[in-house]
Amino acid sequence: MIKRTNKMTIMFDKKVDKKQGSIRIKSEMKILAAASDEFILQGYKGATVQSIADRAELPKANVLYYFKNKENIYHAVLEKTLDMWDQGIGDIVYEDGPRLAIEKFIAAKVKMSFQHPNASKIYAMEIIQGALHLKEFSRTYLRKWVKEKAKIFQQWIDEGKMEDIDPVKLIFLIWSTTQHYADFETQILSVMNRADYEEEDQEQVTQFLTEFVLRGTGIK
Amino acid sequence: MIKRTNKMTIMFDKKVDKKQGSIRIKSEMKILAAASDEFILQGYKGATVQSIADRAELPKANVLYYFKNKENIYHAVLEKTLDMWDQGIGDIVYEDGPRLAIEKFIAAKVKMSFQHPNASKIYAMEIIQGALHLKEFSRTYLRKWVKEKAKIFQQWIDEGKMEDIDPVKLIFLIWSTTQHYADFETQILSVMNRADYEEEDQEQVTQFLTEFVLRGTGIK
DNA sequence: CAGCTATGTAACCAAAAGGTCAGTATTGCT
């Protein structure tokens, strides 16, 4: 079970804050990046420590030297993912008013999807599989966040600044449409007959979604 | 690699259309249902033949008697999934006009998400993991479908019946928002502090999304 | 340089899991 903290804290079993560790940090980053790819491609069980080691270009035993076991690696990856999710969530504040708030929010989420698709994918897989490791996160942190932001939307609705729609469903709509470009990247590219996203895609998607949602919410 | 066919055709290695098979059919259905759950919960590698057998209340060897191997079980599950996807896709035809077409489309997709969340989840996991088994499906069938429907939307746009937006992105938007309720079921329920979806949820979601999209597309 | 800690690694081991097989039971048909 993952708990939220202010700073990213990978759970070491060893003393962390020893003066040195530059090698440690570097190796750990390589391992986590490799692990992230492997977990997405193969799933938790499917990703072998060996495959992670190969991808990180380290011997297996060395990987196990830094992370006691596979579960630990996965936890660290999840921790990193949640941290990114936090950062990329954008902030909705009353003072911005509905238009600016939504523009910022969508832009942040789209950026996140295009810049860090892996984080989005890992997160999505966790949820689909039943969110065993994220139950606590959803139940507390996320629920609170949604409640808080829904309240702000409701204020705007009461002030006649936007249509009277369910703010929670609106939040889900924005989450789903933006994350879709990360999670379903393969399908989207395949359908559009393209090999990779290009610079302008992120921009176009942001613009499309922003305009669409502004119309959908009736914000002038 | 999966190819689309008119009817669901699980690939047997044995003669299928022998007169009897009522037991066979029944067992296979039990196995596929169990497998579907296990694959979602544990991923392909994580789901063991034993766990599938347990869930189906059959001995492992019996499962392997019907499906030669694990890969075969997965293929059959995928095949069933794609078939459902087909059926649930709804149809967009020019004659309906944009309003009715979108109403039908969204209703069909939402229904699909609420009635057969497993199909949506399996599909989503496949795509996220790189769509190894669905590459062909995306590249041919799906691409063609999107192109075809996008053209219809474009006609309506040209006739001034809706806003001038990218039809392909509109399709993605509807896919993502509707499937979200299946794939992220766990998160949604958790955030809403509920144990299960209820009757009226499907209806409310359909209504919310329909109205939102109609406004977003500027259909009167 | 001596000694201590951190880093790195090959070899090994036990458990798990996919799949086979040889043989038994059941069913349908004549």
Added chain:
DNA sequence: AGCAATACTGACCTTTTGGTTACATAGCTG
């Protein structure tokens, strides 16, 4: 009843894989 074909199953085998361990090397500090 008798005989095929189908259905079923426990026992077994092999490979994979997570994890351990014993040992070597590098790097820092007094």
